[in-house]
Amino acid sequence: MMTDKPACTASELLAVMSARLLNDGQIVFAGVGIPLLAVTLAQRLHAPSLTILFEGGVIGPFIEPGKLPPSTNEQRCTRKANMVLPITDVLLLLQRGYIDIGFMGGAQIDRYGNLNSSFIGDPDKPKIRLPGTGGGNDISSLANMIVAMKHEKRRFVAEVDFVTSPGFLTGGTSRIDAGLVTGGMFRVVTDLALIGFDSESRQMSVLALHEGVTREQVLDNTGFDLAFDDTLAVTAPPSSDELAVLRELDPEQLYTA
């Protein structure tokens, strides 16, 4: 094993790997938690002209280290922003088509990238009522998506109990057929792998494994027969620079514990 590899938590790994997917100049609609941390990290490292949008009605904030907002609707979200506007209007920017990437976490995801944050069990008689969509449904209906989440069998399921935020629905052209003519899943980032979607079947396919992770490990933690890309790569581990900035942003480990 490498000895100079900086140890990091699963959440830190998620934030770093997701941040790398973001490009300078992009407009990114971000949720709280890992997405917020990852876009801020990208902004500090390689994408200084990346613009963050928050659902609370914020365009282009610059989040202060150690003062991460607990939701996208608080004054902390507006720090050094270019503009604040009503919630409905910031969400309408998605419909108008100004957003490059929608970025959020997920409680449960299936092979087509459909996300569930509403119900565990039968929606009419749920075992667990989860908080629901928020802007998740709008973002995933109208933008290309990055989802960051822990890779666990109970989260990666063959079929979600409920489609809160649409991915590629039942695959193939089903998303477009349903009327969702734009957007769709781009990447899923987990603590084990980087995952894309097949351009025809629209099923998940692993593009890269994180250093030290095996195919078996990924399969053991997935509730369906996940495919692997022919050119399966290995991601470079988080650098000490990436981790240093990340830890400066979230010194209390609000999101990265």
Place this chain on the structure above:
Amino acid sequence: MTDPLQVKPYLDLRAETQARDRGLKEKVMSLEEAAALVCDGDHVAIGGSTISRTPMAMIWALIRQGRRKLIASRSIMSHEGDLLLASGVSSHVVTSWFSQGIVWGVSKVMRLHVESGKARFDEWSHMSMGLRYRAGAMGIPFMPTRSMMGSGVGERTRSETHEMTCPFSGDQLVLLPALNPDVAIIHVQRADAYGNAQIDGLQFMDIDIAMAATKVILTTERLIDNAQIRRTPDRTRIPFFTVDAVVEVPFGCAPHECYGTYEPFFDQMDDYAKQVSADPEQGAANYLKEYFYDTATWQDYLEKFGIAAMLDASRRGRSIYDD
């Protein structure tokens, strides 16, 4: 009685607006007097979002007055939603997201009430909530959207929406029914006695809910003179003629935040989460007794939080204006 969530016939909407006193008149009253404007069974739209600019003092007054069968709608619900359910004031919530806040996990109070079937939680996408209020504000019966299609969220609200092929483009659209709340309750930083309201920072859906509603109750951190409003009319977000009541309530969102004035009272929010997580039923009952039923005035309520917490929240709140 008609369903307050149904699209209101246009002539009824117009007649209700015509019947309102729209003169430039003073509307300052007490929390109790303003709360009495809300009737049992009303659809009440709550201003702010999650733990920001929540009209907590008005919710405190409604809970204390024992209002019943309210339909509560909001862009996103936080622990005020818990309290409306736990107090029996509402058992029907219309929103896009309902929990105390991401950092506190899934609300056990919401779960208790919704999973047992005691309460109904209608889930719409966040933009759909906004467009429904906006349609209401615009005086039109619906708003088309490209969201919610193909999803479970769209499926579960299907009985209340329509799908349409656009006659211009052939695009597939969902039609969202307008919301015209019976009452909007909104907390602002400044308002004059007539109800001209200035909102600093994030506006959330407040302007639309004010324009859509049949009655508007404003609570305000500061009651200011109309002359002061007239110096900066560009900062006025809600016009007086939509407003029926103005109540001056300092720290009217506590323990939630009010932009530029105070941030959330995080320790108190943690304590609440701990209390209701241990026992959602008894924990919420104890909280309601301590903070709502056993406090005779809003000042008594604030004293429960203590001066140290208030100073800390204000210091953090005002810091948004620091360079």
